[in-house]
Amino acid sequence: QKEVEQNSGPLSVPEGAIASLNCTYSDRGSQSFFWYRQYSGKSPELIMFIYSNGDKEDGRFTAQLNKASQYVSLLIRDSQPSDSATYLCAGNNNAGNMLTFGGGTRLMVKP
Amino acid sequence: GAVVSQHPSWVICKSGTSVKIECRSLDFQATTMFWYRQFPKQSLMLMATSNEGSKATYEQGVEKDKFLINHASLTLSTLTVTSAHPEDSSFYICSAYPGGVYSNQPQHFGDGTRLSIL
Numbered sequence: 555q556k557e558v559e560q561n562s563g564p565l566s567v568p569e570g571a572i573a574s575l576n577c578t579y580s581d582r583g584s585q586s587f588f589w590y591r592q593y594s595g596k597s598p599e600l601i602m603f604i605y606s607n608g609d610k611e612d613g614r615f616t617a618q619l620n621k622a623s624q625y626v627s628l629l630i631r632d633s634q635p636s637d638s639a640t641y642l643c644a645g646n647n648n649a650g651n652m653l654t655f656g657g658g659t660r661l662m663v664k665p
Numbered sequence: 666g667a668v669v670s671q672h673p674s675w676v677i678c679k680s681g682t683s684v685k686i687e688c689r690s691l692d693f694q695a696t697t698m699f700w701y702r703q704f705p706k707q708s709l710m711l712m713a714t715s716n717e718g719s720k721a722t723y724e725q726g727v728e729k730d731k732f733l734i735n736h737a738s739l740t741l742s743t744l745t746v747t748s749a750h751p752e753d754s755s756f757y758i759c760s761a762y763p764g765g766v767y768s769n770q771p772q773h774f775g776d777g778t779r780l781s782i783l
Contacts, residue, residue: 586769597671597758597777598709605769642708650769651697651762657708 556581558645560656569665573630577643577656580624584645587619587626588653592640601628601641633663666692669761671775679783680751686744686778688759694739695761699772700732703756715742749782756780 557580567573579587586605590598604610604617604626616629626645630637640660644653668691676684688698700712713734715721721734731753733745742761746753758777764770 586771588771590774595756595779597774600771600773603771646769650764652699652711652714653772655709 556584556645556647556654558643558654558656560641560643560659562657563660564662565659566662566664567633569633569635569663571633571663573633573637573661573663575628575630575641575643575659575661577626577628578624579626579643579645579654581645581647581654582621582624583648584654585648585650586646587617588644588646589615589617589626589628590642590644591637592642592658594639598642630661633661635663635665637661638663667763667773668692669759669773669775671759671778673778674776675779675781677781677783678749681748682782684746684749684780686746686757686759686780688742688744688761688775690740690761690763690773693761693763695742695763696739697762698736698742699760699762700734700742700744701758701760703758703777709758712744746780749780751782754780754782 588603589601592598604619610617614631618627640658642658643656670689701709713721713723715736723729736742760772760774
């Protein structure tokens, strides 16, 4: 069973702080990892994805991948109340076209 | 770019009715489209994978005769919930994959369809 694991939270951080969201995966065949944000009652929207070991930055977001440890993380700098949502981590399959999703981490940013 | 349109946004109908949901990729061709279902406070559950011009592949436990999927073109897939019952009430979300095999592109999601069966 290929799995992606996330702490369900909620993770509560004050406004302006760094939020750190973590994810582990079991399928070593996964090449790319994706972070989606899902607001309550809405569909997931892509934040960013990463496929190389190390860090990838996009604005306030930084994704980190460590393939040896099978660990993916998402850092959100200067967290805003509008960042409050559920964050879904997903890894793809060998062919690259299917995703296995984690259960999501609920982030709450308090003003 | 990478816009996926899903219609309708919400449906309320009587038990026994069949409901059709459309998923269109507006600015790219989708080699594969996916249908997910999400119950309140739960994560996404993949229902089926569809490739243009071929039969859909259903996940274990998903009834293919109840959830009919047609992928007529590289930009359109439809999900028909046949003879819907209250237990089929859920949030149905489609996604489209723009890349070929081994391209490692993300899936792009439609806005979802909230289905309520009375």
